[in-house]
Amino acid sequence: MLSPQDQLTELVRTLETQQHVFTTDPLLITEKLQGEDGKPIQKLHRRASRIDSNGALAQVLGKIDGRTKGIMVIMSVVWCISGFLGLFTLLQTNVVNFFYVLVCLLGFHTIMLAGWLIMTLINQGKQSSNWFASFVSPSYLIRGKDDVTLAAVNLYERQLQHSGMRWYLGRFSHQLWLATLTGMLLAIVFLLIVRQYSFSWESTLLADQTLIGLTNMLGWLPSMVGFSVPDSTAVIESRLAADAMSLSAARQWAGLLIGSLLMYGIVPRALA
Structure with missing residues (x-):
């Protein structure tokens, strides 16, 4: 997305081509700027700000931008609540199959993150999909048939068609x-x-030593930042475990579950 100042400058340029009547005469502003110091882009920004002396153009742009960000915040809150309720429902039993819960937490997420990385490499330089641009059209966010509103909406829609928009959409995802x-x-x-x-684990084909090695591999990264990893005794004790599991073993599995969610889920997403 363009910066707010670039958006204002582009909106002024668009309205000038449509013979829009501004509050301040653009010709007078241009004449005054000829004697001022600064780079051409700085003068263009200054010119746009002075032409929009009453702030009406910036207000329309700010309204669209504010409502777009508001929708993003609302969707993020809804997704956060859905994640909370989904896991709350999953962990209603006192005996938890560790690897089953871990796959439910990170399985689909990991597939989607890998898919995003692959598609990012494949679609370098390509434009974002037109259907998405129509789906998130700013015309749904602001009403008005005046030339300023229509030009501002058109400006945002042109940005949605830009090849760099997929990075903006990826960040939102x-x-x-x-x-x-x-x-x-x-x-x-x-x-x-x-x-x-x-915490328990079950397997018909995998032996205890295999699960011990798998647990150590899974716990390597979380252990680097201080999370506990179940030792061999805790792993063997957890096979088909009942409610009588020792508190120390349960805490080790709990630490690995939290550490795995952080290091294999939250941290990669935050970096992306």
Whole structure:
């Protein structure tokens, strides 16, 4: 997206081509700027700001921008709540299958993140989809048939067609995923504080030593930042575990669950 000052400058240029009558005469502003110092782009910005002396153009642009950001905030809150409620529903039993819950937390998220990376490499330089531009058209956010409003809406729609818009849309997608994962993290921390859980794992084909190695591999990154990782005793104890699991073993699994969500979910999304 263009910066607010660039948007104002482009809006003034567009309105000039449409013979719009401004509050301040553009010719007088241009004559005064000829004797001033500054780079050409700085003079263009200054010219646009002075032509919009009453701030009417900037107000229309600000209204569209504010409503767009408001929708993003509302959607992020909804996604965060949905993540919280989804995990809250998942962890209603006292005995939790650790690897099943971990796949529910990070499985689809990891696939989508990998898909985004692949599509980013494939679609370099290509324009964003036209259907998305029509779906998020600013004409839905602001009413008005005057030439200023129509020109401002057209300006935003042209930006949606720009090849760089996919980075802006990608950032919004990551923001929603991050909100969902944050909601899940809040649910995990809340439930681990108010409830006592036992963690288990089940497998017909995998032996104890295989799961010990898998757990150590999974816990390498979380352990680097201080999260606990179940030792071999805790892993063996957790096979088909019942409610009688020791508190120390349960805390080790809980630490690995929180650490995995942070290091393999939230941190990669925040970096993306």
